[in-house]
Amino acid sequence: MKIQAAVTHGLEEDFTVEEVELSEPKPNEVLVKIVATGICHTDAVARDMGLCPFPAVLGHEGSGIVEKVGSAVTKIQTGDHVVLSFTYCGHCENCLSGHPTVCMKFNDLNFGGKMQDGTNRLHQNDQDVSTFFGQSSFGTFAVANEQNVVKVDPEVDIALLGPLGCGIQTGAGTVLNRIKPEFGTSIAIYGSGAVGLSAVMAAKIAGCLNIIAVDLHESRLELAKELGATHTLNGNDVDVVQEVKKITNGGAHYAVETTGVPPVVKQSIHGLRPLGSCAIVGVTPEMTFDVHNDIMAEGKTVMGVIEGDSIPQLFIPQLVDYYKRGLFPFDKLVKLYEFDQINEAFEDSKKGTAIKPIVKIG
Incomplete structure (x- = not known):
């Protein structure tokens, strides 16, 4: 499917919103309509220090609504409100002992530009486009593995919740x-x-x-x-x-x-x-x-x-509950931007005039 995504084509280059081809989710993956995405310092570091291959669609604090699920997905359903977090293998010693943030394959899976099966979901002009943190949420839609998709309470404004996937849970x-x-x-x-x-x-x-x-x-x-x-x-x-x-x-x-x-x-x-x-x-x-x-x-x-030594599926819903009870008012950190203001959001984050920018996408 054709989507709109903020693409960065090279070191320290601004983002440009362009048309990109997104492949269908595989059996263990989920297609999410992105509502909003947090801007994190790690996105800026990846762009400015070349932590992932270019061209790339960055973004790793996505939140949205599930559009489609793969045939092997069991925990997520169409229509669920979700936050996208980091990806991990789920099989190594650290993952199996409850520490997926130090997955033995963490750097490859989150910064290597490809999905867990070693292929790409994003393409442009017959060229592969790198995925970031297994999601690339600077786009109108994203494909992610079921295990880095976290179901959240639909009563809470989904546009606020993306930063729980990285910076705030950290x-x-x-x-x-x-x-x-x-x-x-x-x-x-x-x-x-x-x-x-x-x-x-x-x-x-x-x-x-x-x-x-x-x-x-x-x-x-x-x-x-x-x-x-x-x-x-x-x-x-x-x-x-x-x-x-x-x-x-x-x-x-x-x-x-x-x-x-x-x-x-x-x-x-x-x-x-x-x-x-x-x-x-x-x-x-x-x-x-x-x-x-x-x-x-x-x-x-x-x-x-x-990543706060977190298990996202357990910790993010806990933070949402704290927020609902008035114990964790993270919304006071947030400043909202439109999708075409993404470069302004990065600049404000760098200058310190915005603590946690969130770009509204869908």
Whole structure:
């Protein structure tokens, strides 16, 4: 079928909305009419650093309504409201032990440009077009494997829910699934973008006593307070490590680092108390640690967390339920754009004027 999709043809090139051919879903796949798609930093990194083959249709925070299901699909039906998340093999040790975010084939399946069977669903002018994260949701329709399609409550506005498939589940899941902070403990969250603010909301749900949000923008710190931060620190104005230790009487029990900025990564570790744990979720370049003094000498733990260590089929409906109950107001992060404003949405995300852009498509 012919669809409209935002195609990127090369490194750092803008998106152009063009006609693309989308093949029919195979037996274990689902065709989804895309209603809206979140803009994630990973989309920008893929375009600007060439993480997947070009030409490509990016987009990996899609939400929509199921149009058709393959003959072997058993859990999804036509008409279901769904969120599309990352893809995974479902067969390796990590997938089978409940950690599909570290699937042994994660990079190949999500960044390799092809579906799980090694073929393409997207074509243009007799040329293959790369699929992204097993969905490519910057289009009017998308084909995805049943296992990365998550059925959600139809009472909630489907246009809002796409970011739950990646950025928002990354922040919330890092806290609720991986760190699992004990009631009354302290947590410092570095960066108050969509991922960091999702972590703030999750820390409030978990009952953390001190929830410290760190950023350089006062507007984002104000929103962090509204969403549950007990303290906010502007890195331009204070010694962050000193202030975190003062607030927490010796250092935070936990930290979530979302910025990927090396000096901030170090702050997140230095601000921990002995035996503290830091989860790194930002895309961080090569940097150096004093392993003895920064980590080992105080028994600290530094861990990488992908996609919030989530099982999307379980965690995304849980986040929707929290949202319905007023415990997870992620809609306060959102700014909506029309499909033909996709490049503007990316630019606003880069400048920081939009925390979580969502492009309305259908």
